[in-house]
Amino acid sequence: MRDTAFVLAAAGGAPLLAHSPTPALASDTLVVERNGPARSITFTAARDGEAVIRFAASAPGVSWARQGAESAVLAIEVDGRHVTDLVVPAAEPTPRSLGLGPVRQGNHRVTLRFLNASAPAARRVNLVRPKVQMPTADQVALRHAPIVVGRTGWPFGDPYQNVRTDTPLVAWHESRPATTPGHRVLEYSMVWSNEDGGTDTPALMARWGRTTDVEWVYRVEVDAAGRRVDGSGVYQGPQHLTLKFTGRYEGDHPLLQTCTSNNNMCDVISPGAPLRFLPDASRTRPTDRAREVVMDREPWTYRVMAQELLREGRLEKTSDPATREVGDPRTYLFVELAKKTGGPTQGWGSAPGVSLGVRLKKDTSRLYRSDHGERTWSIERDGPAATTVELPEGTAVQDIASIEAIRQPVGLGDNGAPATVTTLHRGFLLGRSYLPQASAITWNGSVTLTPQSPTAPLWRGP
Incomplete structure (x- = not known):
């Protein structure tokens, strides 16, 4: 050797x-x-x-x-x-x-x-x-990062399923002050190549701007010296519940296992589970950016995402933006926006989400929508958020005439709340090898959408 x-x-x-x-x-x-x-x-x-x-x-x-x-x-x-x-x-x-x-x-x-x-x-x-x-600045974050044991119980008890499906790709951490002065809370998240259960694929593209699965995994409070506060560890369990961690540590690394088809955790480890993953979680993300920025800085994750869709037969045979099924990922515009929702103006009805619409230079009368006309696929959460808009095959960014914001109540009725869009952080298509092309779309401003004025232009092409 x-x-x-x-x-x-x-x-x-x-x-x-x-x-x-x-x-x-x-x-x-x-x-x-x-x-x-x-x-x-x-x-x-x-x-x-x-x-x-x-x-x-x-x-x-x-x-x-x-x-x-x-x-x-x-x-x-x-x-x-x-x-x-x-x-x-x-x-x-x-x-x-x-x-x-x-x-x-x-x-x-x-x-x-x-x-x-x-x-x-x-x-x-x-x-x-x-x-x-041995990075100096990131030692505390590295020290408390979770070790994720591979999924064994679904489907069919295959102990090596993560070598073929829902494989962990990258991890990162976020830090915020704790209630106790000098203490802070560390939260660890991971990106998986897909999720075999949970949100369906078309809704993932519309509401989250990708078909990878991005989940927070483990959260813990540390003191000023970086020591774990006993009993402060929690994790994201089945049904997205926040549960107290009562499992085993290796040093300060908690042992968790992917135990659901949508990559939630359990703190009881299956005997003999062969796979374990400790991705480098030392990096973090800007607080004003969507979680998908961690994929943007690791472009290969988009290729893996697309390839799993291909292999698992999740794509329609001929891409068609008129259908809700997911087409070739290379036909989608991947966009990140920032929005906030105001208070309701009436006491009944649903709050609004925001969707994006794209018009092409060759036919500005047609609007391609991120939500495909399905109101529950609009973006409800405030802050930075990613979405996608399916376009005809062969479309390039230079073919885009404009991008507009659309106010869309997500349930019955309309509570009248305004929705304000302030930023388009990036907009790109995937290239031939499913890697992101350079972003050619950014916009900063402020447009407020109301029931009386539910749409507004954000960006116009050259």
């Missing part, structure tokens, strides 16, 4: 620099093969703390879009202890970052093993420029 030795620089977050490179890794690529030996990286930690490993991962012959070729899977150990698994869903190099858990000052070994749970088409995994780091 060949090893690559690394030394952790004393400066926080500095990459581990190779001090004895081997000729086999002159290309900075570590190859882990099916039926081959495990591969290892050794490193020296300059201090106690949480470590992460980062690389670009690819698996030749793999495609999340093809049955039997969905992914290659690696088990990752630190000093012989199973820490996390890595699902590689693409033949193209994809940047990945995983937590390695707590390590003590001194020498350590990261071992990577190819799992037979990989798809039959998977033969090896290439890891380009693997680096282990």
Whole structure:
């Protein structure tokens, strides 16, 4: 077995620099093969703390879009202890970052093993420029991040289902002040490639602007020194209930398991569950942006999202914006807006949501709506929110004449509340390979929609 030795620089977050490179890794690529030996990286930690490993991962012959070729899977150990698994869903190099858990000052070994749970088409995994780091600024966030055990109970008791469906992609954390001065609350969220249950696919595109599943997972209060406040841990359980965490910790990492078809958690772990995921949750998101911004900065997540739709047969055979079924994801305009709702002007009726409409230069009389005319698919929540608008195949951003806001009560009656739209943060289409193209749409202003004036233009094309 060949090893690559690394030394952790004393400066926080500095990459581990190779001090004895081997000729086999002159290309900075570590190859882990099916039926081959495990591969290892050794490193020296300059201090106690949480470590992460980062690389670009690819698996030749793999495609999340093809049955039997969905992914290659690696088990990752630190000093012989199973820490996390890595699902590689693409033949193209994809940047990945995983937590390695707590390590003590001194020498350590990261071992990577190819799992037979990989798809039959998977033969090896290439890891380009693997680096282990111990970020200084993000240590508290890394320390309390949940370890998510793979789903085993649905469907059909398959313990390896996350290597083919609803796989975890990325994670992040958010922080806000707690009631106790000097304390704060950390909340951890994850993005899954899809959800096998829960909101149906067309409604996801209209109301959330994607078909990935984005959920908060775990929330905990920490004191000024970053220590967990006993009994403060809660998690998002089945039926989206907030439940007190009474499970087991590894250090400060709570162990949770995906236990529903829409990726909610349980704090009781199935015996022998083989898969576990500890994605790097050190990053956060701007408070004035929708959660989907974490996908925007990891463009490959859109490709995985689209490929799962293709493989699972969730797309109509011929894209048609006149139907409510989901068409080719490359025909959708992905938009993020910001809105707020005022108080009702009468005591009965439903509150309004907001939908977006798009007109094309070739026929400005036709309006393509994000809600497809279904009132419950408009956006009810205030603040930043993402949605999509299905357009005819072949449409480019330069073909768009205008984007307008539409006030839409979501239930019976209308309580008269005004809805104000203030921002379009971005608007893009997916390219041929299902990756986001550059955003060409932004707008800042303020338009207020009322029952008397339920529509207003926001953006006009050049």
